[in-house]
Amino acid sequence: MRMEKKTTEIAIIGAGISGLIAALRLEKDGYSPTIYEKSDRAGGRVKTDIVDGYQLDHGFQVLLDAYPKAQEYLDYNALELQEFLPGAQIFKQGKSSILGDPLRSLQLLFPTLFSTIGSFSDKLKIFKLNTTVKKKTLEEIFNEEETTTLTFLKFSGFSEQIIEQFFRPFFSGIFLEPNLETSSRMFQFVYKMFGTGNAVVPKAGMEAIPKQLINKLQRTKFEFNTEVDTITNTEIIFVDGRKITPDYTIIATDASPLVPNLRKQQLDWYSSDTLYFTCKIRKIEKPLIGLISDKEALINNIFYHTSIDTERRGSEEILSVTVVKEHELSEYELIQKVKEDLKTFCGITTERYLKHYPIKMALPKLNNLRYSLMPSETRLTEHIFLAGDYLLNGSLNAAMISGEMAAIGVIHTIEKS
Structure with a gap:
């Protein structure tokens, strides 16, 4: 078996998070994969x-430090994570107010109590939602009947005001779509x-x-x-014409443009501008996200x-602005x-x-979202396995899970053979 591990050639297509996790998991079992990445x-x-x-x-990206797989694979202390406050500063018609979770940050208590965003009833419902969701396991959440986020919020009794002024801009920035159509x-x-952790950014950036x-x-x-053109069961053909024949291939990117049988099943993606x-x-003085609730x-x-510590910083304040609505503006017009x-x-x-x-291609458009999958479910053909958040849900946690499961799928296949 030791010789087999040394001589088994495993190709990973894509050096994103799922590809790197797949390589880590393969190395753990003694394999030495090669990652092919089209960018620099x-x-x-x-x-x-x-x-x-x-x-x-x-x-604009953040890491949610409560992600189970991130906790497993990342050294948080070494990343020097910078925390956001659990809330947002909401802009409406040129004025702003703060809405946050005072149970997790006492400095947000009075701003939230006196915020004009949402009624007192809405704030009680937010507290109830926090309690309810915290009690659910991840498996329970992903086994529930699926509807849109907007339908879920309306069914939970939230007013149109709190949905439009808080939930829509906040979660549109996360889901990268303005209509809360996400599952x-x-x-x-x-x-x-x-609710169980913090939104954080490493001091040196994501x-x-x-x-x-x-x-x-x-x-x-x-x-x-090194860009790939086509992948078959036994061969990888690169754009420059070069060919290789690895024993196994993990496609840790959107596979539909690469595998001939999948080209009619191309993924749809949400886009954004930052x-x-x-x-x-x-x-905004504090490390809070600013939400613009004007339609x-x-x-x-x-x-x-500049509201958090960064490894590199210029002489002035720096502001990022995110656009999730579709537009046809030129760069200058935008x-x-x-x-x-x-x-x-x-x-x-x-x-x-x-x-x-x-x-x-910011986030994949997905239905029937899942939390995890079995290693065997990542197998496309006898020698090809798939990895990527698009297999589960659009999150860094899902990218890590899929990379790990694809690697385990390859390992199990080798051991059986």
């Missing part, structure tokens, strides 16, 4: 750039993760997560700037990254519209535009 570095959708001395994530299972899962995973790998080889600006002052606004949520919205709805004046990240 690992991380997939989880990347960070340094632009003019400022630290910019590819899209009620996903809503409850994310709500539970927020790319610190894949970098930490890479540092744990000892025997995995990487081939960057734009970064510098500012002279912060309109006329194109922008959905904002965050001052920048002007975002600056106009910031001024109109938030009273924010920006100084300098830094960068625009148009993210066309």
Whole structure:
């Protein structure tokens, strides 16, 4: 068996989170996979750039530290996680108020009690929802009958005001769609993760997560700037014409463009835009997400990254702005519209535009969401296995689970043969 492990060739397509976890799990059993990545570095959708001395994530992203698989695979202390307060500052018609969880952060007690967002009854219902969801296991949440988030909130008795001014902008920023069409299972899962842990960002930015995973790998080889054209049961053909014949392949990215039999089953994706600006002052002092609840606004949520500690920081405040609504604006038109919205709805004046990240494949559009799957369910053919959050639900936790299960599927297959 030792010789077999040394000579078994396992290819992993994609160096995102699921691909890196698959490699870690394979290494644990003595295998030495090779990861083929079309871009110049690992991380997939989880990347960070340094632009003019400022630290910019590819899209506004957070890690929910209550994710079970993240707790298993990541060293939180080494990441120097920076915590957000459990709440949001909500902008409506140029004014703002704070809504948060005072049971988890006492400094949010009075702002929440005196907030004009939602009725007293809504705030009691939020407390009830917190208690109810915390008691549910993850398996119970994902086995419940599935409906939309919007239907779930209405059925739970929340007023239209609290839905429109808090839930819609907050969860639109997470689900990257403005209509709360995302599964009620996903809503409850994310709500539970927020309620039992914190939203955090590594001090060095989100790319610190894949970098930490890479540092744990000892025997995995990487081939960057290597794009795959076609994958068959026994062969991988690259865009440059090169061919390899690994014993097993784990496709840790959207497989539909790569496998001929899957090309008619192409995934649909939610897209988003994130734009970064510098500012002279912060309109939100505390580490809170800003939500824009005006329906006329194109922008959905904002965050001052200088409200938390970052490894790299420029001389001014830095603001990210997220857009989840569909639009057909050019980059110049989008920048002007975002600056106009910031001024109109938030009273924010920006100084300098830094960068625009148009993210066309931000989150997969999924139905019948699941929490986990069996290793055998990742198997596509005799020699091909699948990994990626699209197999379960759009989360970093799901990416980790799928990568782990695909690796175990390969290991079980080798052991049986």
